[in-house]
Amino acid sequence: MRIASGNADLTVAASRAPQRARGRRRVADLMAAAAGLFVEKGFEATTMTEIAAQAGASIGSLYLFFPTKPLLAQALMAELADTLSTRLEALQALTSGQSAGAIADAVFDALAAFLADHPAYAALIDAPGDDSWKQAIRIRRRLQIGALFARAVPPLAPGQAEVLALVVPQLMRITLQTSEPQPLREAVLGELRKMLRHHLDWPLK
Amino acid sequence: MRIASGNADLTVAASRAPQRARGRRRVADLMAAAAGLFVEKGFEATTMTEIAAQAGASIGSLYLFFPTKPLLAQALMAELADTLSTRLEALQALTSGQSAGAIADAVFDALAAFLADHPAYAALIDAPGDDSWKQAIRIRRRLQIGALFARAVPPLAPGQAEVLALVVPQLMRITLQTSEPQPLREAVLGELRKMLRHHLDWPLK
Amino acid sequence: MRIASGNADLTVAASRAPQRARGRRRVADLMAAAAGLFVEKGFEATTMTEIAAQAGASIGSLYLFFPTKPLLAQALMAELADTLSTRLEALQALTSGQSAGAIADAVFDALAAFLADHPAYAALIDAPGDDSWKQAIRIRRRLQIGALFARAVPPLAPGQAEVLALVVPQLMRITLQTSEPQPLREAVLGELRKMLRHHLDWPLK
Amino acid sequence: MRIASGNADLTVAASRAPQRARGRRRVADLMAAAAGLFVEKGFEATTMTEIAAQAGASIGSLYLFFPTKPLLAQALMAELADTLSTRLEALQALTSGQSAGAIADAVFDALAAFLADHPAYAALIDAPGDDSWKQAIRIRRRLQIGALFARAVPPLAPGQAEVLALVVPQLMRITLQTSEPQPLREAVLGELRKMLRHHLDWPLK
DNA sequence: CATGAATGAGTTTTCATTCAT
DNA sequence: GATGAATGAAAACTCATTCAT
Structure with missing residues (x-):
């Protein structure tokens, strides 16, 4: 069931792996800086120079x-996708045999928490441009969530x-509409959660 | 260019008529080209030169x-927002006094049809950058949809x-995931529609 | 016998063809500047910024x-190769039916004159990197010179x-050794010319 | 090739012996890697990082x-020039008192063999940039070959x-045209050899 | 000696926008 | 109006070289 595997390659392919402790720290700092800026201004509007400066590093x-800007995004996404994958993996044991409604709530909450922690994930996966690695990440996610719902009782x-594996993550995208005030966003999130629950608990099939 | 002399203007107007028609056609072509490219590659990644070329016009x-690139986007969006607004307006009479579920279906279908016709609307309203005109469009849409639901019986x-005025349009964004195969997208659309209906028809406890 | 044909395409492919008189002059100036600098410092050591400045143009x-530096070199070479091709073509009528020695002298002189006029030709054709267009130019030249010698009587x-079609142009490369003082270079050139003549006029076959 | 200086550290010498052997191997590997890449892509287009990687060493x-890239080329050329010089030196005894034609053949063959073994020699001596050390190498070679021909009888x-001392090495450059197929290159070499011989054996009129 | 991270000046390249014809 | 040449600031990217470990 190791759906999460095979993506370490993606990370390695996108970035030269650092071999010393200092390098590993640098890479982490650079990715964090990139993540922040991508969220703030979008992928295109963020410059490599800004990212380096933000991370306290030189452009060199x-x-x-990260040999190119797209590969930096790819490396960042590979890492985030792994994190999400791990969290979803952890739901397998917890939700197996539960009702679809309960599973939906669990997935919903996991996704919401993940996106709150890592807004760059949404910013990048929704960015224009249909790179294959993006598609791969979406497929992996879909398979994982599908597997969760498949065990509903x-x-x-x-x-x-x-x-549902397609719908639920999309529902999450809505929380990103950063232009709305915070309380309204939470009301929307709650509404969506309830909506999903009602749908799955609908009395007569 | 005479200033105030009767029918001299009329003469000019007549000879200008075809030119104005040509101008209108030009503008339409340019907007269509821009719309297509914005959908395909996003606002930032589309260049003015590309747009002109695609429309068979010169950059000049x-x-x-359109004096700047943002203003081109804005003009395009203004037109699309007007179209949408008109369609929503038309629902007022039809849905007044109906059940919330019925209204939801009507709004849902109107939005789905509109976005299928004009994918650039979604591409631009979701683009990073929080211009005030974008916010204004969203607010107008929200008020219109809110007014529809306000008359539910x-x-x-x-x-x-x-x-709901906030949630329903967001649900529609899901249909944009152009990378998915067509039948899957329709299944998703149907599921969302049903979900919304179930939610609104939920037996009050 | 139109060996010289089919290369206008190369030029067009490598550079955006200017459509106005000013543009055509600009392109000529830019090519001239590039040619001069390539000869002086070599392809790699010449910067695009220098070329633009030398031509009195902006980098834009x-x-x-010329969308890239290699394509600029290619466009320049395509033009030079056309010039050379035309000159060789002109020898066809003049040398047909002459002795191999006489043909050799004619080719030798034509090449020497051409290279004196266009030192960039040698600088670029000898530059490292085996692009296919370079190979194509060499082949065309070889076929043309071969055709000349084929008509010897x-x-x-x-x-x-x-x-011989391979050897003679290579002999010419020697004149390029710019580091030697001018009189010595001419002595070498004369010696090579005589050498070729002796070879072809060698009494007993 | 004064890599490690002096002999003040004879005591340490013993314990260093294996290390020095390793060092010498390292240096040889680095030079070989540099030579290969210079031939393949030219001096300018070859990066120090590539050279180190090719040699299985670190950039450090x-x-x-080799403290700079030009000095690396210079060191490589110094070694190659020494090798060539030794080979030409060896011809002194063999060719003294022979005919110019016989000497030409001997020099020709020696150069051809050397260049076949060490293509980097030609790649570097022909590279743009007129460093004095390059000029010095050319002068030494010219003097040596001139001395050989001076003893003709x-x-x-x-x-x-x-x-001739100037012409013969230049003739050799022709063998480098690596883009031609091997048999053709040998035909060219043979033709040149014969040409030189004919020239020198030309009956005085 | 060895290593690989770090640097930053210099290059190539892009693109929104202006302007002469 | 229409066109396409012209611009240059800004962005992406390179690479010889230095330095801490």
Whole structure:
């Protein structure tokens, strides 16, 4: 069931792996700086120079580890996708055999918490441009969530698990609409959560 | 260019007529080209030169009609927002006094049809950068949809119309995930529609 | 016999063709500047900024017509190769039916004159890097010179025309050794010319 | 090749012996890597990092032995020039008193063999940039070859030995045209050899 | 000696915008 | 109006060289 595997390669491919402790710290700092700026101004509007400066590094250092701007985004996303994958993996044991509604709540909360921690994930996965690595990340996520719903008791209608695996993460994107005031955003989030629950608990099938 | 002399202007007007028609066609072509490229590569990654080329015009022509790139986007969005506004307006009479569920279906379908026709709307409203005109468009949309739900019979709980006005358009963003195959996208759309309906028809406890 | 054809494409491919008189002059100036600098400091050591400055143009103008540095070199070479090709073409009528020695002298002189006029040709064709367009230029030249020798009377031994087509241009490269003082270079050139003549006029076959 | 200086540290010498052997191997590897890359892509286009990587060393190691890139090229050329010089020296005894034609053949073959073994020699001596050390190498070579021809019996016309000393090495550059297929290159080499011979054996009129 | 991270000046390249014709 | 040449500030990216470990 190791769906999460095979992506360490993605990270390695996108960035030159540092071999010393200092290098590893640098890479972490650079990624954090990039994540922050991508969220704040978007991928295109963020410059490599800014990222390096934000991380307290020289532009040369940045390019030492990340040979191009797209590869930096890819490396960052690979790491974030791994984190999310791990969190979803952890739900497997907890939700197996539960009702679809309960599973939905669990997934919903896990995603909400993850996106609150890592807003760069949403900023990058929604960015224009259909790179294959982005598609790969989406597919992995879909398979994982689909697997969670597939174990619902009572079982869902055939095919519905797959559709839910597509719908639920998309519902999450809504929390990102940063332009709305915070209380309104939470009201929306709550509404969506309830909506999903109602849908799955609908009395007569 | 005479200033105040009767029908000299008329003569000029007649000879100008085809030119104005040509100008309008030009503007339409440029906007269409911009819309297509914004959807394909995003606002930032699209260049003014590309837009002109795609429209079969020169870069000079493009700047003749749209003095800056943001203003081009804004003009495009203004037109699209008007179209959407008109369509929503048309729902007022049709849905007044209906159930919230029925209204939701109507709004849902109107939005889905509109976004299918004009994917640039979503591409631009979601682009990073918080211009005030973008906010204004969102607010207008929210007020319009809120007004629709406000007339539901039986009436919704206080405040829920506003939340729905926020949630429903966001649900629509999901249909944009162009990377998914068409049948899957429609399954998702149907699921969301049903979800919304279930939510609104939920038996009050 | 239109060996010289098919290369206008190369030029067009490498540079955006200017459409106005001013543009055409600009392109010529830029190419001349590039040619001069390539000869003086070599392809790699010449910067695009220098070329633009030398031509009295902005860096943007340079890139308007030549999208990359290698393509600038390619466009320049395509033009020079066309010039050379034309000159060799002109020898066809003059040398047909003459002795191999006489043909050799004619080719030798034509090449020497061409290289004196266009030292950039040698600088670029000898530069490292085996681009296919460079190979194409060499092949075209070889075929043209081979065709000249093929019409020698009395005829050369089979295959020798091809070998000479390879040897003679290479002999010319020697004149480029710019580090030697001018009189010495001319002595060398004369010696090579005589050497070639002796070789072809060698009494007993 | 004074890498480690003096002998003040004879005591340490013993314990250092294996290390020095390793050092010498390192230096040789680095030079070989540099030579290969210079031939393949030219001096300018080859980076120090590439050279180190190709030699399986770190960039730090490379700079430990060669303080700058030009000095690396110079050291490499010094070694190659010594090798060539030794080979030419060996011809002195063999060719003394022979005919100019025989001497030409001997020099020709020696140069051809040397360049086949060490293509980097030609790549570097032809590279743009007129460093004095390059000029020095050329002068040494010219003097050596001139000395060989000066001992021809019967003697050459005055000044011709010097011209030949310039011409013959240049003839050799032709063998470098690596883009041609091997058999053709050998045909060219043979033709040149014969040409030189004919020239020198030309019956005096 | 060895290593690999770090640097930053210098280069190539892009693109919104202006301007002469 | 229309066109396409022109601009230059700003961005991406390179690489010889230095330095801490």
